Each structure stands twice: as C-alpha cells, then as structure tokens.
Amino acid sequence: MLKVYGFSRVNKMARGKTRDLRVLWALEEMGLPYEVVGMDHPNHDLDTPAYRTINPFGQIPVIDDDGVVVTESGAILLYLARKSGKLMPRDLAGEAQVLRWCIAALNTIEVPILTAWFADLNGGKGTKASDALHQWGAMRLKQLDGWLAGREFVATGEFTVADLLMTHVLGAGIDESVVKDYPNVLAFQRRCIARPAWKKTFDAYCDRVEAD
Incomplete structure (x- = not known):
C-alpha cells in the first residue's frame, strides 16, 4: 500500500x-x-x-x-x-495547463508569500526588505485575481491538482488575511475548501x- x-x-x-x-x-x-x-x-x-x-x-x-x-x-x-x-486531463494540452499552474503556484505565488512570512517571523517586519517582499506578493495576487475573474478553476474547467495546490499555497482558508483583498482569489479558495x-x-x- x-x-x-x-x-x-x-x-x-x-x-x-x-x-x-x-x-x-x-x-x-x-x-x-x-x-x-x-x-x-x-x-x-x-x-x-x-x-x-x-x-x-x-x-x-x-x-x-x-x-x-x-x-x-x-x-x-x-x-x-x-x-x-x-x-488531471488526459489530453496533452489539458495536462500542460495543469503543469503550468502547478509550477505557478509553487514558484510565482508561494515564493513571495512564504518568503515575506518567513522574513517577518524572523524580525524583518517593517524593514525595506519585508516591504518589498509584501509588494511582490501583492502584485502576484492581483495578477492571479485578474486571471480568476470569470473562472471557476485556475487551470481547466474542472477541479485539478493545480487548484488543490494553489488553494493550499494560499493558506487553504485557515488564514484568509493573505487573500482577503482579492475577491476572485478568495472566492476560488472558498470553492475549493468547500469540497468534502x-x-x-x-x-x-x-x-x-x-x-x-
């Protein structure tokens, strides 16, 4: 097993x-x-x-x-x-979209959010470096919010591992403070964590x- x-x-x-x-x-x-x-x-x-x-x-x-x-x-x-x-879709084009958004979740979204959190946790809050990291994360979340406008899921028309990964990267609804200013991202996250x-x-x- x-x-x-x-x-x-x-x-x-x-x-x-x-x-x-x-x-x-x-x-x-x-x-x-x-x-x-x-x-x-x-x-x-x-x-x-x-x-x-x-x-x-x-x-x-x-x-x-x-x-x-x-x-x-x-x-x-x-x-x-x-x-x-x-x-994950079985066709190559659909699979490519899932791969694309899995990598985006881990690289484009998680890196600035996690790095800013880690910097603040270790005494960097309020510094220029911390502010720059938060601005970076905010830029990416705004861009993601635009992408999700009119979309139910991030990669395809169905729930995939890309949605699961993106949802968890964003905090899985445990702490909505990261996404509260981005209505499409927040709605996306809430849809995903409503799954049984x-x-x-x-x-x-x-x-x-x-x-x-």
Whole structure:
C-alpha cells in the first residue's frame, strides 16, 4: 500500500498548515488507499539517517508507492494524478495547463508569500526588505485575481491538482488575511475548501497530529 510520510507532531504554529495536507487531500479526492507514517518533528524524526536516505533534505511530505519514492509536494501530486487518471486531463494540452499552474503556484505565488512570512517571523517586519517582499506578493495576487475573474478553476474547467495546490499555497482558508483583498482569489479558495474531501482530510489531520 502507498505510504505517506506525514507529521504526527509539529510545533503549534505549523499545525494545520503543513504540506503533507496537500498529498492527503489529493489521495482523498482520488480515492486511493494509503497509510500514514507519522513523523515527530520536535523529536527530530526528520533528521535520522534512515529518513535522510528517503529525502536528503529532511522534509515532509514523501510517498513510497511500492518502492517508488517521490518527494516534493508538487511532484507527488503530479505523480498521483498520472497514476490515478484523476484530477488531471488526459489530453496533452489539458495536462500542460495543469503543469503550468502547478509550477505557478509553487514558484510565482508561494515564493513571495512564504518568503515575506518567513522574513517577518524572523524580525524583518517593517524593514525595506519585508516591504518589498509584501509588494511582490501583492502584485502576484492581483495578477492571479485578474486571471480568476470569470473562472471557476485556475487551470481547466474542472477541479485539478493545480487548484488543490494553489488553494493550499494560499493558506487553504485557515488564514484568509493573505487573500482577503482579492475577491476572485478568495472566492476560488472558498470553492475549493468547500469540497468534502478537504473537510475529511483536514478533520482527520487535526485528530491525528499533535501540537508541541
């Protein structure tokens, strides 16, 4: 059975926001069986030699699909979509749009948002560097908001792994402060997290994952 290396315990601030949720959500949407291998982050489970042979960067998530080991959440989602034949069009043109928007979520959107958050967390709030990062993120969110005007989903006419990834990059509705000024982005995010598979995934995660 497919194994998902996900968190069993994390620090309080990270609980509910970790990237294993992206994979777990996709698996629920696809109806694929899996088991979670719980990793205790405060106990340094990710730093063991055994885990570093699976992922040299010591990060979550990782999947082991009968010996096929895949790391990086975007790569995992694309692998699972190809494996299941779900959440991605089967035609080349449609697949290209999903690939395009998965990469956009991880590079064009997540980089400025996450970098600004990290800079502020580490004492940079109010500095010129922090202000520049926030302006960069705001520019990208405004552009995304324009793209989503009149669109239900980001890549195609149907929900795909690109929507799942973009939604989680934007905060998955846990904290709407990032997208509150962008009505089309906010509406998109709310549509996606209204899906039953997200609620099931998030509830199971909260039941399983402890906060340190």
